[in-house]
Amino acid sequence: MTDYLAHKPVMVNEVAELLVYEARGIYVDGTAGSGGHLSFFAGNYPEAMFVGVDIDPEAVQFLLNKFAGATNVRILRGNYADLPELLQGMGIAKVHGVLLDLGISTHQALSAERGFSIKNPGPLDMRFSADQKVTAYQLVNKLSEDQLAEILYKYGEEPKARKISKAVVEARKMKPLETTDELANLVVRTVGYSRGRIHPATRVFQALRIATNQELENLEEALPRLLGVLREGGRLAVISYHSLEDRIVKQFFKTWEEEGQGVRLTKKVIKPSLEEINDNPSSRSAKLRVFMKGVGGSEK
Ligand SMILES: C[S@@+](CC[C@H](N)C(=O)[O-])C[C@H]1O[C@@H](n2cnc3c(N)ncnc32)[C@H](O)[C@@H]1O
Numbered sequence: 001m002t003d004y005l006a007h008k009p010v011m012v013n014e015v016a017e018l019l020v021y022e023a024r025g026i027y028v029d030g031t032a033g034s035g036g037h038l039s040f041f042a043g044n045y046p047e048a049m050f051v052g053v054d055i056d057p058e059a060v061q062f063l064l065n066k067f068a069g070a071t072n073v074r075i076l077r078g079n080y081a082d083l084p085e086l087l088q089g090m091g092i093a094k095v096h097g098v099l100l101d102l103g104i105s106t107h108q109a110l111s112a113e114r115g116f117s118i119k120n121p122g123p124l125d126m127r128f129s130a131d132q133k134v135t136a137y138q139l140v141n142k143l144s145e146d147q148l149a150e151i152l153y154k155y156g157e158e159p160k161a162r163k164i165s166k167a168v169v170e171a172r173k174m175k176p177l178e179t180t181d182e183l184a185n186l187v188v189r190t191v192g193y194s195r196g197r198i199h200p201a202t203r204v205f206q207a208l209r210i211a212t213n214q215e216l217e218n219l220e221e222a223l224p225r226l227l228g229v230l231r232e233g234g235r236l237a238v239i240s241y242h243s244l245e246d247r248i249v250k251q252f253f254k255t256w257e258e259e260g261q262g263v264r265l266t267k268k269v270i271k272p273s274l275e276e277i278n279d280n281p282s283s284r285s286a287k288l289r290v291f292m293k294g295v296g297g298s299e300k
Helices: 013-018 036-044 059-068 080-088 106-110 136-142 145-158 159-174 179-192 202-212 215-229 243-258 273-278
Strands: 026-029 047-052 071-075 096-099 230-240 261-266 287-293
Touching: 013 036, 013 071, 013 096, 013 230, 013 287, 026 036, 026 215, 036 047, 036 287, 047 059, 047 080, 059 071, 059 106, 080 096, 080 215, 096 159, 096 215, 096 261, 136 145, 136 159, 179 202, 179 273, 202 215, 215 230, 215 243, 230 261
Parallel strands: 026 047, 026 096, 047 071, 096 230
Antiparallel strands: 230 287, 261 287
16 A cells, blocks of 8 residues: 655755745646645745646656645646656746656655565566556566676665676576565575665665666756756756765756856755654655756846
8 A cells, every 4th residue: 555645755944945936936846756845835835836747647646636726736747857848738938946856755665566665575566657668577587697787786886786686697597586575585595684784675676776767867868958947047956865866966067057057056965954864764865956047047
């Protein structure tokens, strides 16, 4: 059973302070998820308009119900990389701000049937949307040992990537690995499990999710397009949870600033307070970066 209420939005105050600069502006939450950030924004800035986008049809259904009575929120299903086209469909050319809160929401992480969960057995799926062709099952059962090891090492920073991919290739000679628990148990048998440490398959699951959804490629393709939909003075805020994601965001923002396309509002990355981490341990790896388009402009 999917628990949408389990997700706590990360750094809401910090994001709002840097993103929402014009009280009557139009803002997009490109990864609206359970609507945590969106609720906060819509409640605190009643004169602004907020567009919530998510690629996951289940999340979109939840958001449509949640915001059914909200006059300043619109919900759309889509990939944030397609934001220019999605906005064009609503007759909007430019917006004041875009937020991306990357990764996975708590409801997805806990959902057994979506195949993201190490603890709740389900099919090896891990797609954000059923439209996507490749599933984690295909990666686990069809890639060569080297290809699999590269994914685990690159996207999961898994030091035992080679040992695990060798074990996967051995195991699937008998029969394909079909479920999350088959894979998680195989990782435990291969590398061991020390009490008190994170589950040894955590990095493997993260790597497969990133590869299945081509998350880094999508982010790289999307960032310039998102800059394109901002008006002068508009802001792009990105919360990332993975060092490779953060590196991509950091590099784009730096390059844009060097090119004179605007300025970084976060010269130093912003991280959640200790208080927030205590209250919501899933926020611990979050990093917020914000870019403002145009040097001093504030076109309205
Ligand atoms: C960390 S959650 C966002 C949570 C949200 N900020 C909240 O407060 O409830 C990330 C969301 O991004 C969505 N997502 C992932 N990739 C996406 C993409 N390419 N386009 C749109 N949404 C995406 C996921 O489906 C998930 O719901």
